[in-house]
Each structure stands twice: as structure tokens, then as C-alpha cells.
Amino acid sequence: MSASITPFSAVGSRRAGQDDAIYQRLYAAIVEQQLLPGTRLPEDTLAEAFGVSRTGIRKVLQRLAHERLIEVQPNRGASVAQPSVQEAREVFAARRVIECAAMPLITAATTPARLDVLCELVTREHAALAAGERAVAIVLSGQFHVQLLALTGNEPLVDFLAQLVSRTSLIIALYGSPATSGCGHSEHEELLALLARGEADAAERWMEQHLLEIEHGLALVEPIDDEPDLKRLFTELAQRPLREL
Amino acid sequence: MSASITPFSAVGSRRAGQDDAIYQRLYAAIVEQQLLPGTRLPEDTLAEAFGVSRTGIRKVLQRLAHERLIEVQPNRGASVAQPSVQEAREVFAARRVIECAAMPLITAATTPARLDVLCELVTREHAALAAGERAVAIVLSGQFHVQLLALTGNEPLVDFLAQLVSRTSLIIALYGSPATSGCGHSEHEELLALLARGEADAAERWMEQHLLEIEHGLALVEPIDDEPDLKRLFTELAQRPLREL
DNA sequence: AGTCATATAATTGTATCCAAGTAAAGCGCT
């Protein structure tokens, strides 16, 4: 019963074509962590699954590749992107630069009606969290950040942040513990309070702290490869004393 | 004798394919204002010109469309983008947010060797301007801004700014007078001096002023459509008294 | 003359086909 997870950027006035639906489905599946990082995406399989030819699939994959949600190795095909530790750090650093710097503009553009929209997103986020839908909560948490920046009315900035937020979903999937639910419990509400009072500087500091907390809640260490891990795991397992289950 | 104008973003580790060369040529032609905004880009013509099939061309066009350098109307084809006045304002606003906010990071990352790289860009910009190559000067001026942000080492940010800078070329082509040569005469050197002295705050203020000056040097008014203009032009021309050439 | 409808030309959208490249399996050898 998840709300429709649509890509944030409308990408101009390009009206939705046939393959746009395929894009949105894949996009949603990735950011909702149904397709985990590393999952291979063969063109044939997708074409068959969506009932179209490989041509249409390739267009969609290209778009996702440009948005860095999938990685395409030449002659090897596409798979859901696995951001490296450095990439992850850069994504967070970029988010800090943009979201903090835009905070004065956001505060200036705040109106009660617009606050309501954000408040509703927070409510839905809490509901998803309460229902145990962690992945949906992460997406909603990201949408909060995007909708927040949307108050600036600056489409290029919003599109770019939407991209960074999408990549953040991948990063959480890779480096987060099962407990990491996007942003902290009721932190977003704190920001709304600051905005309602028009405290731009405090809001900016809050955002920096908020993003730092999320980043520091991750285990940003390069995951070990499967090969040596398996070897060690087996020898370790062979030498382990037997224990009844 | 223009230096190779390559797209700033390396777009990951995706090694250059065959169509990447086509992309770079089209990219350069657009930002150098050889292909002016509004120019139609039929797939057949391009395919024939580059000696490849339409398949490869479409991939390139899709990428350019994603970067907002061309506009693709469904069933109508692609043409060089014509940013609206609002788009232009948003591009500049986005640049102000990013480039100003990143200035502390840039100042911190400044080293003499890196300043030399920037200084050389300024030199080449002046040389192009002196040689009357206005379009090249605009591109070099843009590269200065991108290389500046590259000091942060933040790839997502740099890629995004590169996109904004490219769009700035289009905006200048549409709303600039023949005199607008990207950035002011020897302004960039002023910034380098500030960076050398490590004055982060002054550098940030300088950048804001710099970008505002560029924007205000443009005639950001919606261009009149050709239709009524042509009618008026012809009647005006018909009633004009004859004059010997 | 102006306008609407039709027909034609041009361009894009999509599917299918063949070639090329890469990874994996199979085989023989040391």
C-alpha cells in the first residue's frame, strides 16, 4: 500500500511516453530497495517482463545510468549501482553544500500552506515507519528533503538534489544497518518548527547537523569482496567446534 | 585553432565508446555557439554526417537532452535548446547557490600548483578574447568556473556545475549582446588574488557579485515570435523609402 | 480571398536481425 513513488524531476515538459512508465517502475524498485545494489539488469529479461522490445529498455537503462542509479559496463550490461565509499561521501558533501546554502531562500519562501505539505510528508513517513515499511520511510524522508528545496522554485537545483537523494537510498542500502531509517525519528519536525519561526540561520545549522548525523550513522567502509571472505568463512567454519542447534 | 573543448564531466569510468566522439563534437558545437539555439537536429542528417546509423545518434541526442542542451519534442525531433527567461534566471540562481557555498571549501583546497592551472585558463581566455574568438572565450571562461569547483574534489557537484555552465552558453547566445564575452575582462584574476591570500569570505562575496553582474549584463526578456515580427518587418520594409547602396 | 479537408512527404518510434564482445564451461596438459 505504498504511495506512488515517482521520480521527483518532471524533466521538463516532455509528456509521458510509453517507456516512461517502465522508467518509473524501475526507478521506484531501486529507491525502494527492491532491486538491491549489484543486481544485474539484463535487457532481454526486462524487455520480456515489460512486454516491449530491447530498444525501449535500452533507452530507460541509459537514463538510469545518467542518473547514476545503475552502472553500465561496456559489453557487460547494466546492474544497480554500488556507490563506493568515496562516492557516498561526495554525495553527502554535495547535499550539505546545496541544502544548507539554500536554506535562507527556503525560509524566505515559507508559507503556512507550504508547511502543511511538508508536514503531511512527515506524517506519512511516521506512518510508514510505524507500519514497519522501512524502505518506504526512507523514500518519504528523501521526498521531504526534495520538497523542501522545491520551495526555492529552482528546477535545476531540485532535479539535482532529487538525484542525490536517490543515490542516498543506494548508499543506505549498501552501508546502513537495518536500523537506519533514512533520517532520525522526529527530526524533520524540528526543522518545520524553525521554518515556521523564520529562523534561517538556525535552520541552516540544523540541516548541516542533520546530514552529518545521517552520514555518521552509516558504516562507510569498503565492503570486503566475496572471494576471500568465502575462503576465510569456510576455514573458520571448519575449525569451529560443533554445537547443537 | 581552438583548444579541444571537451565536456567537463568524465561521467564516471565509462571508457569512451564510438559514439562518445560524436557526443563531444556536438557538445562542442553547441557550447561554442556554432549550433545556435533553435537549430533543428534531424537524426537522418546527423547519422549521415557522422557515418553511423540513427541508433547511435539517438543515444547521443538522449544524453544531450538529459543535460538540457537540446530539447526533444515527441515525434518532432530534437533541436538546440532555447532556455526561457525563467530557466535562465534559475540557472544563474543555482550557480550562485553552489559556487558561493563551495567557496570556503575551494579556498581551503587552494595550493600554488592548483592556482597555476586556473591562471593558465585565464591566460588562454584573454588570448582568445584578443584573437576575437568570442565563443571560445566564453567556453574558457566557463571552464574556469568548473575547474575552480573541481578543487573541492566533489564529482557530483562538478558535473552539475558543468551542466549549468553549458546552459549558460546557450543563455548568452540567446539573451546576450555581441559584446557579452562570458565574464568580465580581468575579473577572474581578482578572484585568484583573493584565493592566494586565503580570504574565503571575500571570495564568496566576490563570486556572488560576479555572477550577478553576468546575469544583469543580459537582456532577459522573452524574445518576440517570428510571425508578427516578420509581418511588421515586411510592411515596414515595403514602405521604406528607397536608398542607394 | 479565406478556410477546411485531404493527401503527401518527412521524421520519429519501435521491433527485429546479425555481428562482436565477454564470461563461463569444458578439455587437455603438466
Next chain:
DNA sequence: AGCGCTTTACTTGGATACAATTATATGACT
């Protein structure tokens, strides 16, 4: 058993052919 080579299967890369859509030009009608 381990290592290297060859072959096979699979996947993508690119081109071509056909269908769909749009814009233009032509013509008849008001």
C-alpha cells in the same frame, strides 16, 4: 589436483526495416 587453452553460450552493440505520427502542400468549397 592445478593451470592454461579452446570452445560454447550468453549478452550487448549497432544497423536496417517497417509502423506511427506530424507538418506541409494541394485542392475544393464557402
